[in-house]
Amino acid sequence: SGQCSGLCEVSCLCGSAPCLLCGCCPSTRNSTISRLIFTFFLFLGTLVSIIMIIPGVEEQLYKLPGFCEGGSSSLGIQGRVNCKSFLGHKSVYRMCFATAAFFFLFALIMICVRSSKDPRAAIQNGFWFFKFLILIGITVGAFYIPDGSFTSVWFYFGVVGSFLFILIQLILLIDFAHSWSQIWLRNANEGNAKGWYAALFIFTFTFYAVSLAAVVLLYVYYTKPDGCTENKVLISLNLIFCIIISVVSILPKIQDAQPHSGLLQASIITLYTLFITWSALANVPNKYCNPTLLVRNSTAGLVADGQVTQWWDAPSIVGLVIFLLCTLFISIRSSDHSQVNKMMLTEESPAMLSGGDPSVEDGAHRAYDNEQDGVAYNYTFFHICLFLASLYIMMTLTNWYRPDEGSQMMTSPWTAVWVKISSSWAGLLLYLWTLVAPILLPGREFS
DSSP states (O other): OHHHHHHHHHHHHHOSSOOBOOTTSOOEEHHHHHHHHHHHHHHHHHHHHHHHHSHHHHHHHTTSTTTSGGGTOOSSSTTSSOGGGGHHHHHHHHHHHHHHHHHHHHHHHTTTOOSTTSHHHHHHHSOHHHHHHHHHHHHHHHTTSOOTTHHHHHHHHHHHHHHHHHHHHHHHHHHHHHHHHHHHHHHHHHSOHHHHHHHHHHHHHHHHHHHHHHHHHHHHHHOBTTBOHHHHHHHHHHHHHHHHHHHHHTOHHHHHHOTTOSHHHHHHHHHHHHHHHHHHHTTOSOTTTOTTOOOEETTTTBOTTSOBOOOOOHHHHHHHHHHHHHHHHHHHOOOSSHHHHHHHTOOOOHHHHTTOOHHHHHTOOBEEOOOSSSOSSOHHHHHHHHHHHHHHHHHHHTTTOEEOTTSSEEEOOHHHHHHHHHHHHHHHHHHHHHHHHHHHOTTSOOO
16 A cells, blocks of 8 residues: 555646546645645645744744845845845745745646646646745745845735735625525525524624724724824725625625625625725824834844834734635635636636536546536636735735835835725625616626
């Protein structure tokens, strides 16, 4: 069995054909395994980035030869900031640049692949060992990129990519909310209606209660009676917008057009919107209005009183968890809604719909080719999603901070605040569109 296991590993790592699975694993679609392994590559890069930004590890990086020459080279701002102070920040940018470049490369290679009969499909679904070597090679090369303006330029790439990935998260969340409500209402119609309706009420009430508590806490911690006008306006606007979508979701005309729409979906979107608002306020570069603002200067992370500053805040930790869940959703989940499947390009191929599983016939456990008649997902779009996810995790791990060109500190720019707030508004508009579209476009199918 050991020899068989070894052959399996070689087949998976180096082969381009579907590889045998271990005896304890069920037969699995080739497309599912490929997505999961690529996602594992992303998670591996994320884990390395997290390790590099831990203060103790960051200090050890300084000792690596050539990594921070003499401890005096600049980090993208022409000698104003000691390289040693922001080594973890620099490392995260390089590591995430490597993973982003890796997925962007495969996005270009896989353009217009229609089925597994295309020779490039073998590259997508095999040769994992060589792909891993390519990722390592890009990573090593990324750490030799001259500082110069790299950090400043790549920061804006990260801002744009993160905005787009937040929109993808919102699309998945809206679809998840609609699917959840539809399934539970369907179960209520089939039997035990009181139990299912009670469960819907409990979850909806809980989400709104947490949202209300969040609004109160945001006003308490991020506003002052005699100032912080911007914070008050942003919190109030998003609160008003959330109330509007909640009211719209239960209007009679909306209910007639979409019987499954309701307060459960609105409560989920409200809670996520307030999380984005919290995350945005945590980046407001005003210590008076933002008590959670992190300060890091060029003296190895020490503030005026000599205390080591905290480098991760709560919104970043929550954002990291949401990132992990959404990335897994992108990898393994197909929506109950055909429109979302088409938009996310994860609609099942004809081979999958026909249920063809050759491994069942011979009793072997293998990853069977389910894409001979058509790909199960769009390869290029999948890699673009992981490319954007790499940029999002880069910004999350660095708190959307960047070296300040006028001082020797890492600062939080207003850019981060407005990108997050605008993404929350885009998400609310997108959810509102899912509610009113069947009424505005009665000839279209929105089931």
